[in-house]
Amino acid sequence: xxxxxxxxxxxxxxxxxxxxxxxxxxxxxxxxxxxxxxxxxxxxxxxxxxxxxxxxxxxxxxxxxxxxxxxxxxxxxxxxxxxxxxxxxxxxxxxxxxxxxxxxxxxxxxxxxxxxxxxxxxxxxxxxxxxxxxxxxxxxxxxxxxxxxxxxxxxxxxxxxxxxx
Numbered sequence: 001x002x003x004x005x006x007x008x009x010x011x012x013x014x015x016x017x018x019x020x021x022x023x024x025x026x027x028x029x030x031x032x033x034x035x036x037x038x039x040x041x042x043x044x045x046x047x048x049x050x051x052x053x054x055x056x057x058x059x060x061x062x063x064x065x066x067x068x069x070x071x072x073x074x075x076x077x078x079x080x081x082x083x084x085x086x087x088x089x090x091x092x093x094x095x096x097x098x099x100x101x102x103x104x105x106x107x108x109x110x111x112x113x114x115x116x117x118x119x120x121x122x123x124x125x126x127x128x129x130x131x132x133x134x135x136x137x138x139x140x141x142x143x144x145x146x147x148x149x150x151x152x153x154x155x156x157x158x159x160x161x162x163x164x165x
Contacts, residue, residue, distance in 0.1 A: 004031035004068050006129075008120060009111030010057055011035035014134065016047045018109055023051065031106060032064035033057045061108075061120060065127040068106050107132060114138070121146055125153045 005022045009015040010033035022028050033043040036059050044053040058064050106129040110120050114135050121131045 002027035002029055004029060004106040006030075006032040006034065006061075006064055006068065006106065006108045007111070008034040008061060008108055010043060011037040011046055012111050015111045018111070019043055019047045019053075020049060023049065023053070030055055031068045034059065034061050034064055061123060065108070065124060065129065069127040069129060105129060110134065118142065118146065122149060125150055 005028055007015050007018050007022070007030065010019055012035070015033075015035065019030055019033065022030050030043065030053060033046075033055055035057050038046045038057045039059045040056050042053065043055045043057055044051065046057060108120070108124045108129055108131050110117050110124075110131060110133040112120060114137070117133045117135050121133060124131045
């Protein structure tokens with residue numbers, strides 16, 4: 001399993017192109033597709049792809065984030081326990097730090113409305129995932145506020161791709 005990618009705004013032209021790009025990229029996989037259009041439809045069908053994805057477009061980002069982040073939360077809980085070679089929870093040596101260093105994490109690529117992306121980044125960060133957002137005409141103070149929020153949450157800065165028009 002590689003980097004899990006959720007495409008928010010998957011039914012838009014740019015979102016469909018991103019779904020196709022992720023399915024072709026080595027080490028990445030589409031873990032979820034979110035949009036308010038084509039809800040319930042197979043992402044493959046919406047993106048006019050031949051290979052099966054079997055990932056329905058959902059209209060609830062929280063549900064999608066919860067479904068891909070549950071394993072991370074389980075391991076975060078385990079990392080707080082003292083695991084030894086004789087532990088009934090872990091009968092063999094298990095280095096949780098080594099796991100975190102080698103584990104790929106999830107990312108949400110957000111192509112939604114400028115009015116929604118701020119809350120989406122906060123929600124994504126709360127689930128322990130990273131965000132890359134596409135927002136035309138984003139304001140510098142919004143970037144600063146998001147960067148501060150993500151730093152407080154001990155995350156890497158949100159990836160923001162400003163479009164200068």
